Amino acid sequence: MSLPTLDEQVELIESATRILSRMPNLVERSAHHVLIVGDVHGSPTTLKHLEWLLEEHNFELVVFLGDYVDRGSAQIEAVDFVLRLLIECPHRVILLRGNHELPYLNYRYHFFRAVLGAYPEHVWHLFNQCFAQLPYCLVLNGEGILMHGGISKDIVHIRALNTHPKGMLEPPDEVQQLLWNDPYDFEGTFAPNVFRAGFWLFSRTALEEFLEANSLCWLIRAHEPVAGGYEPRWDGLLTTVFSCPEGSPDGRAAVLVLEDEKRTVVHIG
Template sequence: MRKVKAWLQTIIDRLVKQWTPAKSQSLFSESELVELCYRARETFWMEKSMVSVKAPVSICGDIHGQFEDLLALFRLNGFPPEKKYVFLGDYVDRGPFSIEVVGLLFAYKVMYPDDIVLLRGNHESRPVNMQYGFFLECKKRYSTSLYEVFQYVFYCMPFCALVDKRILCMHGGISEDLKDFGQMDRIERPCDIPDLGILADLTWADPDPNIELYEDSPRGAARVFGEAALEAFCKQLGLELIVRAHQVVNDGYEFFCNRKLVTIFSAPYYCAQFENAAAIMNVTKDMEISFTIFRPRIKNKKKLTTRTAE
């Protein structure tokens, strides 16, 4: 195990200390990435589909291949294991360095399994990341075989995290079908993400201020939910707050339904199109909440309020 930790530290050091866009291809062999994926899969396999987390903890939203921004957020907020993290999914696609993003996060996960939780987003699924950039990145830089190995890992990742039994974290949103947390323990992995049901909602669902309960989502997967649905869900499961990602928000975070839900987005200047900030939500041991904000320096770009991240 000592040799494994030493090897993992070299992976982390290369990515944190040596990486530049020009060096991205030369830092790793494909065999190293395959080995890292197999070790990450073993680590995820040991976790439940809903991971229990104790505060203090920092919670991050979508990263989408923006590796330089991931490093900037770590430098601003602290690296594992100095800080404990929950990431809400969508590590790949859109941005140019998805392999580096999952490489660093997988290395931290294997190195410090109790200090970083990596949840599955809707982009950690073959039908999505085949279309939005990750497949082509793997094919161009390494091979389609490596792409398949990454899917092997994604399909074993947990779907939600429960912080001190009071804050539920997921990528997408709540599910009308989730009546008690025992249902999460009965989810069998590895698994794909269906179009409907609990797993679809946890990875795809969105809040909608214009409805009360649940309606079909315009995304074509899962459902959207209103304030009444959210209040009933939190009451039934004894929750104080829902933390989710999945949508771009201008300030990096945005509350919904009298602060019963917050959307976190952690990829600033998303897709090089919007001047959105990134946010990290920090939860103290006493369950006090604050936000660390990272704003891009790019000027004169289109502003937004909330935008769907496919």
């Protein structure tokens, strides 16, 4: 897959940025046939599988849970793929922000180098200005919430997200927690996450309290490699979807299809 020319790349990023800048931090949508994609991380395997899925099925809504870049061999191709989908179908595609859509992280984990291998440095800055416009969460059908990482110990009512300004390259800590926090089994609600310094683990109790406060029933997130790419927890209150086989513990990843009350796992790799 050849990369766009410099002018084409800049036009693609700027067009997507304009669309994203009009979206709130918390998006609310209703749909009955939904494709949910976890971390892509520049995986060419995942991109090929997604191309096939989108050709074979007419999804009402396609939701990406973030982490398009870093690690894989097709990082620019991956982010261009999702940006083109957004531009072609802005009402059917939701791109959420992951922790690797933070400039300090994608500088460290090789997206910076990938961009500089093909374009001048200002293109990396344009990508990150685009990432800064990505929404953080999606409330689906008024029932569930989708995000990259996990609930924040400092945000009780999720609709308060829309009081935060858009376009922040590095959002405040309480918002970044949505991109970083992880579920864990322990007593209490939140505990320091020793694996992700400065962020938090949240318990089933914390999630139950959050869902009740926001009149929601479940959470779907990405962020953690899990065997098979799919892991339901806590009697279905929480589900992790991971879509990059190269980063999975068993070399298998997945996407999730929601059809009303039915959930279908489609494996990759």
